[in-house]
Amino acid sequence: MDxxxxxxxxxxxxxxxxxxxxxxxxxxxxxxxxKIELIEKYSLNNVKLYYSMKANPNHSILKFMSKFKSxxxxxxxxxxxxxxxLSSFSADKxxxxxxxKTVKELEKSIKSGIKYLNCESIVEAIRISEICQKxxxxxxxxxxxxxxxxxxxxxxxxxxxxxTKMGIDQCEFFYAYKFIAGLKGINVxxxxxxxxxxxxxxxNLITYVKQVFQFVKDAEENxxxxxxxxxxxxxxxxxxxxxxxxxxKSYFEALDALVNDFxxxxxxxxxxxxxxxxxxxxxxxxxIIDIKDIKGNKHMVVxxxxxxxxxxxxxxxxxxxxxxxxxxxxxxxEQPFIKEEHVDIEGPxxxxxxxxxxxxxxxxxxxxxxxxxxxSGAYCYSCSALSFLSHTYPExxxxxxxxxxxx
Ligand SMILES: Cc1ncc(COP(=O)(O)O)c(C=O)c1O
Numbered sequence: 001m002d003x004x005x006x007x008x009x010x011x012x013x014x015x016x017x018x019x020x021x022x023x024x025x026x027x028x029x030x031x032x033x034x035k036i037e038l039i040e041k042y043s044l045n046n047v048k049l050y051y052s053m054k055a056n057p058n059h060s061i062l063k064f065m066s067k068f069k070s071x072x073x074x075x076x077x078x079x080x081x082x083x084x085x086l087s088s089f090s091a092d093k094x095x096x097x098x099x100x101k102t103v104k105e106l107e108k109s110i111k112s113g114i115k116y117l118n119c120e121s122i123v124e125a126i127r128i129s130e131i132c133q134k135x136x137x138x139x140x141x142x143x144x145x146x147x148x149x150x151x152x153x154x155x156x157x158x159x160x161x162x163x164t165k166m167g168i169d170q171c172e173f174f175y176a177y178k179f180i181a182g183l184k185g186i187n188v189x190x191x192x193x194x195x196x197x198x199x200x201x202x203x204n205l206i207t208y209v210k211q212v213f214q215f216v217k218d219a220e221e222n223x224x225x226x227x228x229x230x231x232x233x234x235x236x237x238x239x240x241x242x243x244x245x246x247x248x249k250s251y252f253e254a255l256d257a258l259v260n261d262f263x264x265x266x267x268x269x270x271x272x273x274x275x276x277x278x279x280x281x282x283x284x285x286x287x288i289i290d291i292k293d294i295k296g297n298k299h300m301v302v303x304x305x306x307x308x309x310x311x312x313x314x315x316x317x318x319x320x321x322x323x324x325x326x327x328x329x330x331x332x333x334e335q336p337f338i339k340e341e342h343v344d345i346e347g348p349x350x351x352x353x354x355x356x357x358x359x360x361x362x363x364x365x366x367x368x369x370x371x372x373x374x375x376s377g378a379y380c381y382s383c384s385a386l387s388f389l390s391h392t393y394p395e396x397x398x399x400x401x402x403x404x405x406x407x
Contacts, residue, residue, distance in 0.1 A: 004401070005026075005028065005283065006324055008026065008028070008399050008401075008404070009026055009283065009285055009324060009370065009372065010324065011404060012024065012026055012285075012397050012399070012404055013285070013326075013370065015404075015406075017395055017406075018395060021303075021392045021394070021395065022285075022286065022287035022303045023284075023285070023286040023287070023302070023303035023304030023308050023394045024284075024285055024286075024394045024395045024396070024397065025282060025283065025284055025285070025376065025380070025381055025394055025395070025396040025397065026282070026283045026285065026396075026397050026399055027056075027058075027061065027278070027281045027282050027283075027396065027397065027398050027399065027407075028281045028282075028283070028399055028400075029064060029281070029398055029399065029400045030400055030401070031280055031281035032061075032064065032065070032277060032278060032281045032377075033068075035276060035277050035278075035280065035281075036049075036065075036070060036071065036277060037070075038248050038249075039070065039248055039273075040068075040069075041249075042248050042249045042251075042252040042253075043070070043252055044255060044259065044269070046259070046264075046265060046266070046267060046268060046269055047252075047255070047269045047270075047271060048072040048073075048268060048269070048270050048271070049070055049071055049072055049271050049273065050071070050072055050073050050074055050075045050095055050270060050271065050272045050273070051065045051071055051073075051074050051272075051273065051274070051277055051278075052074075052075045052232075052233050052272040052273060052274035053074055053075065053076055053077075053081055053084070053085060053274075054075075054076075054077050054081070054274060054379075054382070055233075055274025055275055055277070055278050055279070055377075055378035055379055056274075056278045056282070056377055056378055056379075056380075056381065056382065057081060057084055057382055058381070058396055058398075058407050059084060059087060059088070059407070060398050060405065060407035061278065061398065061407070062074065062084065062085065062087070062088040062089070063087075063088045064398065065088070065277070066088040066089055072093065073089055073092075073093030073094060073095065073115065074088075074089045074093060074094055074095070075094075075095045075096075075097060075232075075272035076094055076095070076096050076097075077096070077097060077098040078098060078105065079102075079104065079105040079108050079109070082094070082096070082105075082108060082109055082112065082114075086112070091112045091113045091114050091115075092113065092114070092115050093115060094109075094112075094114040094115055095114065095115055095116045095117075095118070095143075095230070095270070095272065096109045096114055096116070096117050096118065097118040097143075097192060097194070097230075097232070098118075098120075099120050099145075099165050099166050099167070100120075101120075101124065103127055103131070106124075106127055106128055106131055107131050107135070110128065110131050110132065110135065110137055110140050111135060111137070115141065116141050116142065116143050116189065116228070116230070117140055117141070117142050117143075118142065118143045118144075118145050118192045118230070119142040119143065119144050119145065119180065119186075120145050120166070120168070121167075121168060121176075122168075122176055122179055122180060125142070125176075125179070125180040125183055125186060126183065128140055128142065128183075128185065128186060129183040129184050129185045129186055131185075132184065132185025132186070133184055133185060137185060138185070139185055139186065139187040140185060140186060140187065141187050141189045142180075142186055142187065142188055142189065143188075143189060143190050143191055143192040143228060143230050144167075144168060144173075144176065144177060144180065144188060144190075144191050144192065145166060145167035145168060145191070145192040145193070145194075146160075146167050146168055146170055146173055146191050146192070146193055146215075147160045147164065147166050147167035147168060147169050147170060148160060148161055148170045148193060148195070148211070148212065148215060149161070149170045149171070150208070150211045151195055151196065151208075152195050152196035152199055152204050152205060152207075152208045152234065153204040153207065154199065154200070154201060154204050155195075155196030155197065155198060155199045155204070155234070156196075156197055156198025156199070156236060156315070156317070157196065157197040157198060157315075158195065158196050159194060159195055159196060159197065159232075160193070160194065160195040160196075161195050161196075166194075167192070167193075170215070173219070174219075174222065174224070177219075177224050188225075189227055189228045190226045190227050190228030190229055190230065190267075190268070191216070191226055191228075191229055191230070192230040192232065193212050193229065193230065193231060193232070194230070194231065194232020194233060194234070194272070195208060195232070195234070196208075196234050197233060197234055197236075197274075197275065198234070198236040198237070198275055199234045199235065199236045199246075200236040200238060200244075200246060202246060202247045202248075202251035205231075205235075205251065206251065206254040206255065206258070209231065209255060209258055210258055212231070213229075213258055213262045214262075216229060216262075216264075216267075217262060226267070227267060227268060228267065228268040228269075228270065229264075229267060229268070229269050229270070230270035230272065231269065231270065231271055231272075232271075232272050233271070233272050233273045233274050233275065233276070234273075235248070235251075235271075235273055235275070235276035236275065236276065237275055237276060237279040237280050237375055237378075238375075239317050239318065239319055239320065240318075240320070241320075242280065242320050242374050242375060245280075246276060255269075274378055274379075275378040275379065278377040278378045279375055279376075279377045279378035279379075280374075280375055280377060281377040282374075282375070282376040282377025282378065282380060283372055283373065283374060283376055284304075284308070284309045284319075284356075284372070284373040284376040284380060284394075285324075285370050285371070285372050285373075286302035286303040286304045286308070286309075286347075286356070286370070286371050287302065287303045287368065287369075287370055287371075288300055288301070288302055288323075288365060288366070288367050288368060288369050288370070288371055289301050289302060289303055289348065289367070290367060291335075291336040291337060291338060291365070291366075291367055292336065293336060297343075297344070298338060298341055298343040298344070299343065299344050299346055300338065300343050300344070300345045300362070300365065300371065301346055301347070301348065302345055302346070302347060302348075302356070302371050303347075303348065304347050304348070304356075304391070304394055305346060305347010305348060305349045305354035305355070305356055306347060306349065306353075306354050306355070306356065306384065306385055306388075307347060307349060307354075307384060307385050307386060307387075307388045307389060307391050308347070308381075308384050308386070308391075308393075308394045309347075309356045309373065309376065309380055309384055310380075310383055310384040310385055311376075311379050311380045311383055311384075312355070312356055312357060312373070313353065313355050313356070314383065318357055318358070318360070319357070319373040319374055319375045319376060320373070320374040320375060321345075321357055321360060321371065321372060321373050321374065322372050322374075323362060323363075323364065323365045323369050323370065323371055323372070324369060324370040324372060325364070325366070325369050326366075326368050326369050326370060327366075327368075328366065328368025328369070329368075330367075331367070335366075335367060336367075337364075337365065337366045337367075338362045338364065338365040338366075339363070339364055340361075340362075340363055340364070341361070341362065342359050342360065342361050342362075343360055343362055343365075344357070344358045344359065344360070345357040345358070345371055348389075348391065349388065349389055357371075357373065381394065381396060
């Protein structure tokens, strides 16, 4: 466990609002900075980095991200995200990708003048064209989302390359391209090919890049012009061993070689990273409210369950954990405790699968200690069942060694 983080968490825990509602998130700004700087160090000139805000849409996180020169802009997926994004990024730094945009969402984003709108089908392209004509918009820059005939190996979550709702099937691409490029108001700039999230081995993403490059080369030989290739997100973080990470240096070295081989130096390559940029910075902390031995199994009940932290159970992916000892007074001498045993860690909801960790080996824990889950910066707060049972929402803090900011 990291003493620096333990100290910060203890400081946050002293705050009145946390004492009253002892389930909260801490995001370590130093870690976010490290990740951005690592990409900055190894990336290529024609790669443009965007933050995928669905990973963590907190206003203050966006503001923090927007200060880095290497963050070119932000990727959004709804009109709600558009509004939040506009508070930290100008419209010309916004990409909108989503497989089911409403007319209202399309109209709002087109009128605000975003940089790229991804287009998921001929139906959506017709709607975009009609909106342009109705609002006298000269042209909208779009990226056609392709669902290719190949996928990314060993991904945490696969979005394309198999039968999903994403994009235009590769077998219909040429027909769709011709149809869409002929519509009034539409300027097709390139393609969007996001296929997988949480990929840990860079080789698997590089193999996919190579297949996409070949697809682009073939398409260009058949008269299709593709200036921009948006690869979406996908760089993973390790939920089993947080010391292990995605090899950014090797990824960009291999990408550089492919760019050379294909002669794609003048193409704009977009990365919309979420999990990699913010995931490792986050900690979910919940006070241990009770410990019970029921029918031969130990249960640790903590202040927030899937209402505050749903990702582990939703993805069936355990997060690394640790306990911070708080030495709270005992309520009675024989009070239950945990010592070198496997336990389920559960929230306060009236359901038996309200688990944030299960069969977890815990060396020592007492009632009043803090149970902490690492790797909780991405898809955790915002993917939780926050309103279920109307518990108070967990507070969030953006921290550094010198500052704790409630966000
Ligand atoms: C279109 C798009 N771009 C980017 C991302 C971010 O992916 P990741 O968090 O794996 O980087 C997602 C995640 O689902 C996405 O749907």
